[in-house]
Amino acid sequence: MDFELNEDQIAFADMATAFARNELEPFAAEWDQTSFFPLDVIRKAGEMGFASIYSPEAVGGLGLSRLDASIIFERLAMGCTATTAYLTIHNMVTWMVTSFARPEVIEAYAADLVSAARLGSYCLTEPNAGSDAASLKTTAQRDGDHYLLNGSKVFISGAGSTDVLVVMARTGGSGARGISAFVVDARSEGITYGRCEDKMGWNCQPTRMITFDNVKVPANHLLSEEGDGFVLAMKGLDGGRINIASCSVGTAQQALNLARNYLLERKQFGKPIGEFQGLQFRLADMATELVAARQMVRLAACKLDSQHPDATTYCAMAKRFATDAGFRVCDEALQLFGGYGYIKEYPLERFVRDTRVHRILEGTNEVMRVIIGRRLLADSDSEF
Template sequence: MFELTEDQQAVVEMVRDFATTAIAPHAAEWDETKHFPVDVLREAGTLGMGGIYVREEFGGSGLSRTDAALIFEELSKADPTIAAYISIHNMVVWMIDAFGNDEQRAQWVPQLASMEALGSYCLTEPGAGSDAAALSTKAVLDGDSYVLNGTKQFISGAGVSSVYVVMARTADTGSQGITAIVVPADAPGLSFGPNEKKMGWNAQPTRQVIFEDVRVAVANRLGEEGSGFGIAMKGLNGGRVNMGACSLGGGQAALEKSIAYLKSRSAFGGPLINQQSLLFDIADMDTELETARTLILRPRTLWTVAPGHREVVRHGEARRHGRRFQRGEQSHPVARRLRLLVGIRPREDCQGPARPPDPGRQQRNHEAHRWTARRRA
């Protein structure tokens, strides 16, 4: 059994208090009105959630990946949508901190770590959703600048973020021809498509990011030219563990709401919680979630840290576990059982334990498509 240290317990309690008071009471309204709570994100930044596993030198919190998983689980209990965006934002900040030079880190990390500026990760394209090596957005070198042309699809935070970490093709050499470039939101030629129509996750904007002769200084390149694919994959390895924690938090919230509902609803001469067959469902839900939590919180087998703060997957284990739990395999059946337990009435007004409709459905397809991940594994 994984036991929290005193510091970790303090972090969890702090995040739980914040999520319970600042996020949970508004989650249904934000989803219904498609409101992206930038002010709440900045408040999260003041608590250190904008650069959780980023070095402290430029404003990061300097915590571990295990600490991050604990944080994302608590945030996701309140709202998986907001938790998922904060996870993506942290991936952006980590990429700049891990692969940027000192000038780049000093320029971008402080404002991102505080969440005064928000970040988006631009990898997915209309024709290359999960095949990162096949992306077609181009960055052509022109003097001391790159000129970008292309379209990125399903980008969380698009249109609101100030910083976009973009994976673009600088050479026709497959995965070796991809370069990571930081694009500021005010770059001429940068525009955005309409907000996507989604089944959930409406409290964060998801739009196309369109590049039309966008000129960016070579100084905005992260790492060497052609190293972008490795940067992207390292970012996704950690992001999948984060999304696993988000799925876990959503599933845990579904379990707790199920228990509360069964205690309050009476039928067959007493509370439904007294029905043994329903208790079997509760036991199965709890077992699935505890299994997921155990594997996500195995810090010594998930990550090792190489020089330069660049985290490396150990024996592929983090990649496999991250893919499994990122795609919501544990929270999805828990949410499905929840819908069966509470019936249709709470769904009619989108209130009560049936909201969100499914905390795991979106996570199952986030951070790379599940079948593509299986093939690569």
């Protein structure tokens, strides 16, 4: 067991850190306040391979492991949580298309997705199917050489600004086995986008509802086979959960760094506030929780890389733990900044707003507990 990064991982982490410092961090506050989706910067990230980190090399992806991706996303999130979080969703979409689409569809979409010339959205959640995603109602009815898509999706990240949608829709009976996944051109006739949701955080990426009204989707745009859609959606989310957890860890690391410096600089009662042992203990707990969260995320990533039978459970544990811990660390850092933490001149309040949603999306942290609990109770031999 080796907990150190290898040479390649250090090189990728350094590249991501440089990108975060030069391209993300200086602009993140402005993007947040003006709700500006930085498409050019996302495309620059694509040029560096960050739009297709774990997609196959055969289609132009970096072909790296989930562990490598986690290390890169963590560093990027230190520069801008919300932009990095969108990049993780784009990576998930790119991976799903390049792994499960028909060869001619991969040929048509892969190069642009890999380079981020075209951006992707992941469309699972519906107005009445959130945590219970398998109850989704959007239908895809076969009609000759195409499917007709009808229904609506909510809370879709990037929607309205993205080009390629991976849509989960019902082709069969009720339940998970009746669901299929499709690659859908985002500008297809019959697609309408709702207003940009006014959110607490993640302001530099749009979130919209999407309505499908008799949208024609070529039959060969089906991913894998009919009925495989829910399994594919969940496979995408295993990695997605590691990625979003990595965004929490990276943001928390940035918050911890800032808090540490502030404790040395800020003076009250005639001395730096870092000399108060009560605050040293707070900082110590923040660092300890952060390291535990990072190790858990990396463990889950390794389980996914080795296709461990309990990878899904580890991903759920890591997502639950790291997004809760990451949020707590950011909130504690805000507290250590006192009143300055609460004003927008400093990034702490943005970190808190941006990491809050990580506990809700890609499966809420309650649903993560459902997954973990179900697994523990299913098998008396489980070794956790």
